[in-house]
Amino acid sequence: MPIYEYACGFCGSRFERLRPRSSMDDEAACPECDGESRRALSVFSAMSSNGDGEVSRIAGGGGCGGCGPGGCACSMSV
Numbered sequence: 001m002p003i004y005e006y007a008c009g010f011c012g013s014r015f016e017r018l019r020p021r022s023s024m025d026d027e028a029a030c031p032e033c034d035g036e037s038r039r040a041l042s043v044f045s046a047m048s049s050n051g052d053g054e055v056s057r058i059a060g061g062g063g064c065g066g067c068g069p070g071g072c073a074c075s076m077s078v
Ligand SMILES: [Zn+2]
Pocket: 008, 009, 010, 011, 012, 013, 030, 031, 032, 033, 034, 035
């Protein structure tokens, strides 16, 4: 169930309620003063963190291709 935010029209307190989507616009009782509270429009951050970019790097640079990654031994030992 999604969480909705409600704001009390009497005391101004804000609280959250878990409720089904079908009754998200129903009034909720304020936990402070028991007054009826309307759903507050909460700002949803539309950021989707999908940082799954695969970074493939060619290690070394200047290797001979015959040596392992991390250093070319044959060009170093000249
Ligand atoms: Zn209240």
